[in-house]
Amino acid sequence: MSIPGEYYLILAAILFGIGAVGLVIRRNVLIMFMCVELMLNAANLTFVTFARMLHDIGGQAAVFFVLVVAAAEVVVGLGIVVSIFRRRSTAVADDISSMKG
Amino acid sequence: MISLLATTPAIPDLIVFAAGTAMILVGALGVVTSRNPVHAALSLVLTLFGIAVLFIEQQADFLAAVQVVVYAGAIVVLFLFVIMFLGVDRNEDIDAEPLAGQRAMGFIIVVFAVGAIIALGAEAHWVVGPHSVSGLPGGPYQNVSNLGRSVFTTYLFAFEATAALLVIAVVGAVVLARRSGAANAELPEGNPEDEQVAS
Numbered sequence: 001m002s003i004p005g006e007y008y009l010i011l012a013a014i015l016f017g018i019g020a021v022g023l024v025i026r027r028n029v030l031i032m033f034m035c036v037e038l039m040l041n042a043a044n045l046t047f048v049t050f051a052r053m054l055h056d057i058g059g060q061a062a063v064f065f066v067l068v069v070a071a072a073e074v075v076v077g078l079g080i081v082v083s084i085f086r087r088r089s090t091a092v093a094d095d096i097s098s099m100k101g
Numbered sequence: 102m103i104s105l106l107a108t109t110p111a112i113p114d115l116i117v118f119a120a121g122t123a124m125i126l127v128g129a130l131g132v133v134t135s136r137n138p139v140h141a142a143l144s145l146v147l148t149l150f151g152i153a154v155l156f157i158e159q160q161a162d163f164l165a166a167v168q169v170v171v172y173a174g175a176i177v178v179l180f181l182f183v184i185m186f187l188g189v190d191r192n193e194d195i196d197a198e199p200l201a202g203q204r205a206m207g208f209i210i211v212v213f214a215v216g217a218i219i220a221l222g223a224e225a226h227w228v229v230g231p232h233s234v235s236g237l238p239g240g241p242y243q244n245v246s247n248l249g250r251s252v253f254t255t256y257l258f259a260f261e262a263t264a265a266l267l268v269i270a271v272v273g274a275v276v277l278a279r280r281s282g283a284a285n286a287e288l289p290e291g292n293p294e295d296e297q298v299a300s
Contacts, residue, residue, distance in 0.1 A: 002110060002111070002114050002158075003110045003114050003115065003118045003158065004110065006222075007118065008155065008159070009222060010219055010222075011122055011125065011155075013215050013218045013219050013222075014126070014215065015125055015126070015129055015148075016215065016218075017211045017212065017214070017215035018126075018129040018130060018132075018133060019129065019133075020207075020211045020214070021133060021207055021208055021211045022129075022132060022133035024203070024204075024207030024210075024211065025133070025203065025204045025207050025208070026133065026195070027199070028138060028189070028193060030138050030141075030180065030183065030184060030189065031132065031133075031138060031141050033180070034132050034141055034142065034145050034180065035132060035133065037145060037172075037176070038129050038132060038145070038148060041148065041149065041152050041172075044152065044164075044168075045152055045155060045156075048155075048156055048159050048161045048164065049159065051159075051161070051238055052159045052160065052161075052238060054232050055232045055237055055238060056232060056236070056237075056238065057236040057237060057238050057247050057248055057251045058236075058251065058255070060161050060163075060164055060238060060244075060248050060251075061248065061251050061252050061255070061256050063161070063164050064164065064167070064248070064252060065256070065259055065260075065263060067164075067167060067168070067171055067172070068263040068266065068267065069263070069266065070172075070176070071171060071175065071176060071267075071270075072266050072267055072269075072270035073270075074176050074179060074180070075179070075270050075271065075273075075274045076270050076273050076274055076277070078179060078180070078183045078274075079273065079274035079275075079277035079278040080277055081183060081187070082183060082186070082187065082277070082278045083277045083278055085187050085189075091187060091189045094199055
């Protein structure tokens with residue numbers, strides 16, 4: 001008997017929570033990005049778990065597309081980080097506040 | 102959630118699951134708590150490998166391979182490259198809390214949200230609906246062919262859209278990260294023909 005899907009879903013929820021906490025409490029832009037990756041991976045784990053529970057390949061196809069979007073997101077996000085760093089010489093999110101109302 | 106107690110997993114499965122879980126949680130906590138961004142990126146690799154282990158445990162063979170190649174290979178290397186390129190690979194003071202109560206509030210809210218998700222999952226009648234709408238995940242040696250058939254038939258339009266997305270992302274990254282024309286003109290070896298190629 002393989003592992004029940006509930007175990008994976010609880011693990012994915014905890015991983016998502018860790019990523020969300022990191023996104024909220026850390027101020028380094030790069031580490032905030034890594035926390036977004038953690039949350040994306042938690043979602044991927046949930047997709048694969050449901051694909052197994054429902055005997056449906058659709059969940060795995062969704063993970064495939066999430067991987068592509070994550071790669072594109074990282075490329076654009078790091079481009080923005082490099083561009084900001086060139087102007088402001090900072091990678092701390094709190095220092096980039098010139099558009100603050 | 103009743104099946105949580107009703108079924109007893111086999112010992113090898115349990116060992117693999119425990120190992121994957123330990124890798125994921127240790128890596129994730131490492132990402133959140135490490136002072137050095139390089140250490141955070143290496144902890145991220147540990148988490149991504151743990152996810153790949155659990156993918157294999159759930160017969161998602163192709164996705165496990167892609168997870169290692171794309172995430173642990175390409176994306177983390179890109180992170181490390183940017184960390185080194187910007188020179189922010191120094192220890193960061195994470196003891197100081199710029200906004201009073203930010204960490205406590207964030208922690209409480211997220212714990213509440215995760216608890217709510219798990220409680221809702223335990224209460225709700227989830228995993229409903231018709232099974233195997235877009236094909237079976239496949240038994241041994243069937244995963245790659247089934248996933249390929251699904252992606253290139255049912256999800257063909259989405260697949261084409263991701264191609265467009267990748268092109269847009271690459272062009273956007275080049276536009277964002279290249280030096281501006283004014284910055285190039287100040288350089289003594291700034292060549293107007295290079296500028297044409299770059300744009």
